[in-house]
Amino acid sequence: MGNPIASHLLANGCEVLVYDRSDAAVAAMTQAGAKALPSVAAVADAAAIVFTSLPSPAVFSDVLLGQGGLAGGKAVKIVVDLSTVGSRATRHAGSVLLEHGIDLVDAPVSGGAAGAKAGTLAVMVAGREAAVAEVQPLLECFGKLFHVGPQAGQAQLLKLLNNMLSSTAFAITAEAFVAGVRGGLDPQVMMSAINAGSGRSGASQDKFMKQVLPRSFDFGFPVGSVCKDIGLAIEECEALGVPMWIGNTVRQLWNFAGRQDGMQRDMTELVRSIEDWSQGAR
Structure with missing residues (x-):
């Protein structure tokens, strides 16, 4: 899901920095015009808005809150999570990130790989109003938004x-x-x-x-x-x-x-x- 979503951001003129554990996934994105970075921490130190698309609650918590994770980033101000990891993990991460001055926008997507490629995903969005408003134009690059509520976890x-x-x-x-x-x-x-x-x-x-x-x-x-x-x-x-x-x-x-x-x-x-x-x- 992350590859076609990032591709839509590139197609809309965004500068995209990428990191993934899969070298093949990173290579595909650099060929499309993205810039590769060596770690999660490097992304958090370079980008004010960071998108995550992760496979499980455990990986989500590690990437956002673990050692070398997004919470310690020098540049990041908003994390937009596109994963499906449940409201409990999302609420906890949102609370910890806010202590670091970082907003979490809870934005899981539906529509499958075909919807991601076509840019027609349903994007369910929850989070603080100002943060959601700032990332809305980016989310609209690949889907239709459904505003769920003001608290991260509601969209989950x-x-x-x-x-x-x-x-x-x-x-x-x-x-x-x-x-x-x-x-x-x-x-x-x-x-x-x-x-x-x-x-x-x-x-x-x-x-x-x-x-x-x-x-x-x-x-x-x-x-x-x-x-x-x-x-x-x-x-x-x-x-x-x-x-x-x-x-x-x-x-x-x-x-x-x-x-x-x-x-x-x-x-x-x-x-x-x-x-x-x-x-x-x-």
């Missing part, structure tokens, strides 16, 4: 709820799809009818039409990330006193699929897993 809750709904819709659609095919239905006709009726969803209209029916299974979001996000979502909801009967069942399904078939597989390959589990069943 919305993003997690969104991802939980998305992964739940895909899971139940996958089960229905496999059952229909095993029952002799034509896959194209079945999905066209569902998408014209009350059973349609973002999963049926997008992922099934673009990645499942062609059997490309290349949406660009791994099963492991689904498991991480739905786990964080359920923790947030249960902390709010909401009994997560359906959410917990869906989490079990995704975790089982990851353990059985691999956490790095594309999330749309859940269909293949369900097909395999269904072999011989009558």
Whole structure:
């Protein structure tokens, strides 16, 4: 996600400084016109506004608050986090950064790799008004903004709820799809009818039409990330006193699929897993 987002910033005339643990990711950005720096600390010492796109709460906390992290930077004044790491980690980081005179703008994105490349991401934004206003033109380079609230962490809750709904819709659609095919239905006709009726969803209209029916299974979001996000979502909801009967069942399904078939597989390959589990069943 970070590569296409940074590319949109470059295309809009921004000076972009980059650091990533992946040499290949850095090389791709320098070829596009960005300047590479050797560390997180170097970025924080050189840039007033720093964007982060990180894979887990632990990595997020380390990059923002750990030794050599953004909190100790000499130049940084606003950190814009595009990750999905949960409200607890975000609230804590926001509080610590503010003690260092740094604002945290909580700005998780939705829309997948395709939305990032097209610049059509949904950007859920929470943070202090002045900081959000300063970075809004930058965020609008790659998506549509939804102002959630004044506290970092509020956008995280919305993003997690969104991802939980998305992964739940895909899971139940996958089960229905496999059952229909095993029952002799034509896959194209079945999905066209569902998408014209009350059973349609973002999963049926997008992922099934673009990645499942062609059997490309290349949406660009791994099963492991689904498991991480739905786990964080359920923790947030249960902390709010909401009994997560359906959410917990869906989490079990995704975790089982990851353990059985691999956490790095594309999330749309859940269909293949369900097909395999269904072999011989009558």
